[in-house]
Amino acid sequence: MQTIAKVILKRQGRHGSESGHPWVFQSEIDYIKGKFVPGDIVDVFNARRQYLGRGYINPRSQITVRLLSRDEEIVDRDFFVRRISRAWAYRQRFLAEPEYCRLIFSEADFLPGLIVDKFGACLVIQTLALGMDVYKDIIVSVLDELLQPAMIYERNDATVRTLEGLPLQKGFLKGQGETMLQVRENGLLFYADIENGQKTGFFYDQRDNRRLLSKFVADAEVLDCFCFTGSFSIHAAAYGARHVTGIDISAAAVEMAKKNAVLNQVQNSCDFQEANAFDLLREYSDSGRSYDTVILDPPAFTKSKSSVESAARGYKEINLRGLKMIRPGGYLVTCSCSFHMDRNLFRTVVAEAAADAKRMVREVAYLSQAQDHPSLPAAPETSYLKFMVLEVQ
Numbered sequence: 001m002q003t004i005a006k007v008i009l010k011r012q013g014r015h016g017s018e019s020g021h022p023w024v025f026q027s028e029i030d031y032i033k034g035k036f037v038p039g040d041i042v043d044v045f046n047a048r049r050q051y052l053g054r055g056y057i058n059p060r061s062q063i064t065v066r067l068l069s070r071d072e073e074i075v076d077r078d079f080f081v082r083r084i085s086r087a088w089a090y091r092q093r094f095l096a097e098p099e100y101c102r103l104i105f106s107e108a109d110f111l112p113g114l115i116v117d118k119f120g121a122c123l124v125i126q127t128l129a130l131g132m133d134v135y136k137d138i139i140v141s142v143l144d145e146l147l148q149p150a151m152i153y154e155r156n157d158a159t160v161r162t163l164e165g166l167p168l169q170k171g172f173l174k175g176q177g178e179t180m181l182q183v184r185e186n187g188l189l190f191y192a193d194i195e196n197g198q199k200t201g202f203f204y205d206q207r208d209n210r211r212l213l214s215k216f217v218a219d220a221e222v223l224d225c226f227c228f229t230g231s232f233s234i235h236a237a238a239y240g241a242r243h244v245t246g247i248d249i250s251a252a253a254v255e256m257a258k259k260n261a262v263l264n265q266v267q268n269s270c271d272f273q274e275a276n277a278f279d280l281l282r283e284y285s286d287s288g289r290s291y292d293t294v295i296l297d298p299p300a301f302t303k304s305k306s307s308v309e310s311a312a313r314g315y316k317e318i319n320l321r322g323l324k325m326i327r328p329g330g331y332l333v334t335c336s337c338s339f340h341m342d343r344n345l346f347r348t349v350v351a352e353a354a355a356d357a358k359r360m361v362r363e364v365a366y367l368s369q370a371q372d373h374p375s376l377p378a379a380p381e382t383s384y385l386k387f388m389v390l391e392v393q
């Protein structure tokens with residue numbers, strides 16, 4: 001039996017892995033005892049030689065070890081059967097539409113570096129770290145055995161793989177077929193482009209939040225900025241909005257949004273336009289346009305701590321403009337998917353925007369991502385989405 005190398009952490013400081021975080025950074029490691037090759041399984045100990053867990057190692061990455069277990073369990077096919085079975089059981093228990101969900105959410109499902117999305121009979125897989133990519137064939141075999149999908153598609157074209165020394169690639173790992181699929185969310189249908197769409201082809205993380213629109217958009221005039229392929233817009237129209245204007249800078253996203261509207265027979269109440277949402281918000285607010293509901297769901301404004309201040313200015317700007325356009329008694333729906341924009345800071349930014357806009361607001365809801373995107377209390381990185389609804393006076 002091969003001896004497992006031991007990673008010993010430095011004596012100084014309190015390491016996140018000692019408090020349950022699944023990452024060990026290169027800067028935390030004192031030395032490594034034993035031989036290994038990148039991607040191997042290693043055991044991690046603190047400076048007092050207390051066992052912290054077992055994971056895979058890649059010295060090329062700043063996150064040098066990603067922990068798979070706090071126990072000395074063997075990482076083999078049976079290990080992945082247990083992990084994936086529990087993840088699927090969790091989705092079946094908590095989701096109304098488990099056939100369409102994020103099946104594996106990396107660290108939050110105790111499989112760091114692995115993403116699996118379920119699009120009905122098709123699974124889309126990403127192995128984003130070397131140590132997980134080593135087990136890709138086993139993972140595909142287990143997914144095939146447990147869920148018996150018609151197709152499994154690999155979306156390993158994410159640039160983060162280059163940081164792990166991995167090639168970029170995509171294609172079918174099981175079966176063949178169309179790569180433009182239909183998915184169901186809250187009873188509505190949406191196209192998912194698993195070959196060329198963003199990430200795996202569809203974003204499930206706002207499922208529960210979109211359903212909340214049903215409480216306040218009936219007969220409303222809605223402006224949906226950064227609408228992407230129209231998920232919020234189409235939910236609003238399906239929940240009875242009088243008219244929805246969706247704005248996105250991507251021509252391809254706007255065309256897909258139009259197709260999604262037709263798919264759900266709400267095209268007569270939806271208007272999608274290709275435009276820069278920042279410019280349009282400024283133009284519309286300056287010209288005195290008004291709406292009953294404004295939805296702001298932009299892409300991440302920051303992916304590092306160093307740019308949080310700039311991101312905060314961006315969030316304040318769009319929220320200020322949106323708030324100015326909302327009719328008394330209307331609603332602002334505002335989101336941030338930037339992890340580094342923490343919940344308290346985001347609330348502060350929105351409150352400052354309301355004060356500058358001279359609008360009185362009250363918080364209706366402040367939620368996070370859907371239950372198929374669970375989070376770990378010890379790993380705040382897994383709780384990234386902020387979704388706030390404000391009633392505007």
